[in-house]
Amino acid sequence: MAAKFFPTAQDAENAFYEAIETADLEAMMAVWAEDEEIVCVHPGGPRLAGAEQVRESWRAIFAGGPGMRIRPVRRVAITGMMVAVHSVHEAITVPGEPRPQPPVVATNVYVRTASGWRMIVHHASPAPGAPQPDPVAPSGPKILH
Amino acid sequence: MAAKFFPTAQDAENAFYEAIETADLEAMMAVWAEDEEIVCVHPGGPRLAGAEQVRESWRAIFAGGPGMRIRPVRRVAITGMMVAVHSVHEAITVPGEPRPQPPVVATNVYVRTASGWRMIVHHASPAPGAPQPDPVAPSGPKILH
Numbered sequence: 339m340a341a342k343f344f345p346t347a348q349d350a351e352n353a354f355y356e357a358i359e360t361a362d363l364e365a366m367m368a369v370w371a372e373d374e375e376i377v378c379v380h381p382g383g384p385r386l387a388g389a390e391q392v393r394e395s396w397r398a399i400f401a402g403g404p405g406m407r408i409r410p411v412r413r414v415a416i417t418g419m420m421v422a423v424h425s426v427h428e429a430i431t432v433p434g435e436p437r438p439q440p441p442v443v444a445t446n447v448y449v450r451t452a453s454g455w456r457m458i459v460h461h462a463s464p465a466p467g468a469p470q471p472d473p474v475a476p477s478g479p480k481i482l483h
Numbered sequence: 484m485a486a487k488f489f490p491t492a493q494d495a496e497n498a499f500y501e502a503i504e505t506a507d508l509e510a511m512m513a514v515w516a517e518d519e520e521i522v523c524v525h526p527g528g529p530r531l532a533g534a535e536q537v538r539e540s541w542r543a544i545f546a547g548g549p550g551m552r553i554r555p556v557r558r559v560a561i562t563g564m565m566v567a568v569h570s571v572h573e574a575i576t577v578p579g580e581p582r583p584q585p586p587v588v589a590t591n592v593y594v595r596t597a598s599g600w601r602m603i604v605h606h607a608s609p610a611p612g613a614p615q616p617d618p619v620a621p622s623g624p625k626i627l628h
Contacts, residue, residue, distance in 0.1 A: 374561060375559055375561055377559055377561075377568075377570040377590070379588055379590070379608065379610075381608075382608075382609070382611065383610075383611065384588070384610055384611055384612060385557075385570060385572065385588045385610065387559050387570070412530075414520055414522055414532050416519060416520055416522075416592075416594075416603055416604070418565055418566055418594070419565070420563055420564070420565065420566070421563055421565070421566035421568075423522075423566075423592050423603065423604055425522040425530060425532070425604065425606075427530065443524055443529070443530045443606075445522070445524070445590050445592075445604055445606040447561075447568050447590075447592065449561075449563070458561055458568065459561070459568055459570065459590055461570075461588075461590040461606050461608070463524065463526075463527075463606070463608030463609075464527070464608075465524075465528075465529055465530065466527065466528065466529055467529060
C-alpha cells in the first residue's frame with residue numbers, strides 16, 4: 339500500500355474518523371506520525387504512549403469490525419505552520435441502537451512532517467449532556483479542576 | 484500586576500499547576516493565551532471555549548479556596564518552535580483525605596506568543612487504575628473508540 343499523504347491537518351482528521359468507521363487498522367495507523375512520540379487516550383481509558391500501545395488499542399477496538407458512525411462536529415481549530423490543534427465533539431451512532439451514544443469531546447493534535455500532516459495526540463473523553471443509557475448511573479466524575 | 488512572561492512551555496505549565504494549588508484566578512488566567520481561541524475541558528465536564536467560559540470555570544473551582552495539591556507526573560512532551568504539547572498524569576491529593584484522588588490524564592498545549600509561552604488547550608479526564616472511592620461505582624464509561 340502506498341503511504342498516505344495528507345496535505346492538511348483536516349485531511350488527516352478526515353482519514354482518522356473514516357478509519358474508525360471502517361475499522362481499518364492500517365488506514366488508522368497511516369494517520370499517526372511515525373517518528374514522534376504519540377499519545378492516545380480513549381474515552382475512560384488510560385493514556386497510551388508510543389506506536390505499539392496505540393496500535394494495539396485500535397486493533398482491539400476494531401476487532402469487532404465496522405459498525406459505528408462517528409462524525410466530528412463543533413470543531414474549534416488552532417492552526418499553525420507546523421502544528422494544528424482541533425477540538426471536536428464526536429457524534430457517535432451505532433446502527434440498530436435507537437438512542438444516541440453519549441457525546442465525546444476530543445482534542446486532536448497534528449504535526450506537519452516530511453510525509454504530510456500526521457496525528458500525534460488524540461485525547462477523547464466522555465462529555466456530559468446526553469441522555470444517560472443507564473438511569474441509575476452517576477452523572478459523572480466529580481470535577482476536581 | 485505586571486504581566487507574567489513564561490520563557491518556556493514548562494514555565495507556563497509550572498505556573499498553571501501552582502495557580503490551581505493557590506486557587507489564584509489572576510495567576511491562572513495569566514497562563515492562558517489572550518489572542519487565541521482557547522479550549523478547556525475539566526474532568527467529566529463539557530468543553531469550554533473562549534476566555535470568558537474558561538475564566539468562569541476556574542472562578543467557580545477556586546471559590547472554595549486553595550487546598551488541593553496537584554503534581555503533573557509522567558510527562559510526555561512534544562516540543563516545537565512555536566507549539567508544545569505536554570501529556571501528563573495529574574497526581575492529586577486533598578489534605579485530610581487519606582485516600583488519593585482518582586488519577587487524571589491531561590493534555591496541555593502551549594503556543595509561543597510575543598508575551599512568552601501561553602496555554603491554549605487544557606483537556607483533563609479521569610483515568611482508570613486508582614482505588615475507587617465508591618465500591619459500587621461503575622468502573623467507567625464504555626470505551627467506544
